[in-house]
Amino acid sequence: MSGKAGHRGWGWIRKRSSGRFQASYIGPDNVRHFAPTTFELKIDAEEWLTQERRAIQNAISSLTPVGSSGTQLIWLSPSERLDLATEVNRETLEQYGKRWIEQRNLKPRTKIHYNNLLEKHICPKLGNVVVSNLKPAMVRAWYAKTLTDKPTYRAHAYQLLHAICDTVIKDELLERNPCMIDGATSTKRTREPVVPDIAQMSVIAGKIEKKFKALVLISAWCGLRFGEVIELRRKDIGVGCEIITVARGVTHRSTDNPAERCVISSPKSGKGRTVVVPPHIRDDIAHHLDTYVSAEPDALLFVPVRGGCHVSDRVVRDAFRLSCASAGVTGMRLHDMRHFAGHQTARVANLPETMARLGHSTQTASLRYQGQVSGRAVEIADQLSALADTTGGRLVISKCD
Known part of the structure; x- marks a missing residue:
């Protein structure tokens, strides 16, 4: 058509008294829909109609099944898309960040951690800023005054904000x-x-309360x-205490929400693993099972003394500190036993085997599982026991997360 309202191949174009062109069409909902603006050139109006028709055809070709009632057309009219864009463009960082966290496939404890960072450390300063208005100067000012005494949490908060903004760009x-x-x-x-030598580690395990000896040996x-x-539960310990299946981990938080105080999920790496137990500690684990663990498959290896879902880290920490003092080791923390394990394993295993045993994440899956596939896991465990028969000096520290 030219100049007046009329029908064309698909849709309508009408020249307004202003000389600009108005485009419209009848949508799948049998309602006439107009372009959100008029066009100076007729060819631009035609291009808009072409894009709209293509969007409808794509929607029709991607019909979504809905139960037994048929299919559902996922399509938004021009006005609905404009409303959605306007709403998104006005979204604050707090609103966008909460939606960002909710829409991701995160482990429960990770989601709790992200929400905590967002609500307590990002939103107080930046939460009311419209995401499209966020500027580097705002981020620098926020970063300069946020968690300055807690560098790890500060880095986590910055990483989260950076990740959210990456999606804002997309x-x-x-x-x-x-x-x-x-x-x-x-x-x-x-x-x-603080990483003890092998002799000191043996003293620490021997001096700690008997009910925690297996905990120290398994950790170290x-x-x-x-x-x-x-x-760990009874079902996770293999026959003869030769194998431990690491399928879960627990995180405890101080929160008013009871459901968030004890979060059980997959291990930190996201995947479970099987660890071959060094022969020299298998009898101690078997004794622990016989002495302290009930017969049910789901029975915890380390039972909380005063109720609760798991043994308290404070209770273990206090007992551990006393046993470390008996061994002449000061300043050692529970997680340092994992550093001990990492270094001892690295002495008898290559890098992929060490990563597999400790459950470290890598970008290359084949590197992670190489040691297990080759059958070296049993040999590594045997060699670790051979190390325990020595009295090596203080070990060089290696980082194990």
């Missing part, structure tokens, strides 16, 4: 990431782990994280 609400501070995603270690010689070892 949503075409920002052209570049406003998180541009060099080195803000990393932290320097504020404390070096199998490399389990504290949250993994206190979630």
Whole structure:
């Protein structure tokens, strides 16, 4: 058509008294829909109609099944898309961040951690800022005054904000990431782990309360994280105590929500693993099972003394500190036993085998499982026991997360 309202191949174009062109069409909902603006050139109006028709055809070709009632057309009219874009463009960082966390497939404890960082450390300063208005200067000002005494949490908060802004860019609400501070995603270690020698580790295990001896041995010689070892159950210990299956970990938080105080999920790496137990500690584990663990498959290896879901880290920490003092080791923490395990394993295993045993995540799955596939896991466990028969000096510290 030209000049007047009329029918064309698909849709309508009408020249207004202003000389501009107005485009419209009848949608799948049998309602006439108009372009959100008029066009100076007729060819631009035609292009808009072409894009709209293509969007409808794509929607029709991607019909979504809905139970037994047929299919559902996922299509938004021009006015609905404009309303949605307007709503998104006005979304604050707090609103966007909460939706960002909710829409991701995160482990429960990770989701809790992210929400805590967002609500307590990001939103107080930046929460009311419209995401499309977020500027590098705002981020720098926020970073300069946030968690300055807690560098690890500070880095976590910055990493979360950076990740959220990456998605904002993909949503075409920002052209570049406003998180541009060099080195803000990393932290320097504020404390070096205290790693005993083998003889001292033996004393620590021997002096601790008997009910925690197996906990120390498993942590030190199998490399389990504290949250993994206190979630171990009878069913996770193989026949003859030769194998430990690490399928879960637990995280405890101080919160008003009872459902969030004890969170059990997959291990930190996201995947479980099987650890071959060094022969020299198998009898101690078997004794622990016979003495302290009930017969049910789901019975915890380490029972909380005063109720609760798991043994308290404070209770174990107090007992551990006393046994360390007996061995002449000061300043050692529970997690330092994992550093001990990492170094001992590295003495008898290659890098992929060490990563597999300790449950470290890598970008290459074949590297992670190489040692297990080759059958070296049993040999590594035997060699760890051989190390225990020596009295090596103080070990060089290695980082094991």
